[in-house]
Amino acid sequence: MRLRDITVAMLLALVACSQPLAPIARQEITKITVEAHLKNREKRIIELTQPSDVRFVVDHLTNLTSHLYDHSLPEFELRFVTKEGSSHWLRVGKTEIGPGAPASAINRHWFPKDSALFDFLVEHTYGKPSP
Numbered sequence: 001m002r003l004r005d006i007t008v009a010m011l012l013a014l015v016a017c018s019q020p021l022a023p024i025a026r027q028e029i030t031k032i033t034v035e036a037h038l039k040n041r042e043k044r045i046i047e048l049t050q051p052s053d054v055r056f057v058v059d060h061l062t063n064l065t066s067h068l069y070d071h072s073l074p075e076f077e078l079r080f081v082t083k084e085g086s087s088h089w090l091r092v093g094k095t096e097i098g099p100g101a102p103a104s105a106i107n108r109h110w111f112p113k114d115s116a117l118f119d120f121l122v123e124h125t126y127g128k129p130s131p
Contacts, residue, residue, distance in 0.1 A: 020061045020090050020097055020110050027082035029054050035077040036125040044125045053124070060117040061090070064097065064110035074098065076121050094118045 021029075032048040048054055057078070074091030077100065081087050089100025097117075098109040112118075 018108070019064065019066075020099075021058065021080065021088065024080060024082050024086050024088045027084050027086055029058060029080050030083050031081040032057055033079040033081070034121055034125060035079075036075065036121065037077075038075045038122070038126070041126060046125050048124065056120060057117065060112065060120075061097065061110075064112055066108050066110045068106055068108055075118075076125075092118065092121065 030049070032054055034046050034048060036044045036046075048057065074093045076092040078090045078092060079087055079100075080090070091098045091100060094115055096109045096111050099107045
């Protein structure tokens with residue numbers, strides 16, 4: 001029974017440490033659709049297809065701190081499309097990143113060290129950095 005407990009603990013640790021793009025790991029991302037709905041601004045939808053823009057977003061979604069969280073106020077919804085045809089949704093706010101599931105569900109959320117990704121998304125959708 002002790003070995004089973006250790007195995008379960010290790011599996012839980014692996015799941016807890018999974019990063020936001022884990023479901024599409026090792027797949028080439030060709031496009032990111034960004035739906036923006038910042039407060040007091042009109043809703044906008046853009047597509048990021050330039051490899052440098054895609055790489056910037058992907059780079060900022062690695063090595064993030066995570067924990068379970070039951071509330072999210074996302075300002076961006078990102079849909080990642082891979083060369084293989086898979087897609088994956090993430091919701092992005094200024095201080096947290098969550099899965100593409102209802103905000104009321106208890107989900108794992110990730111917390112970036114800075115607002116670089118959020119500012120990048122604001123600039124690309126609205127043309128200027130966030131206030």
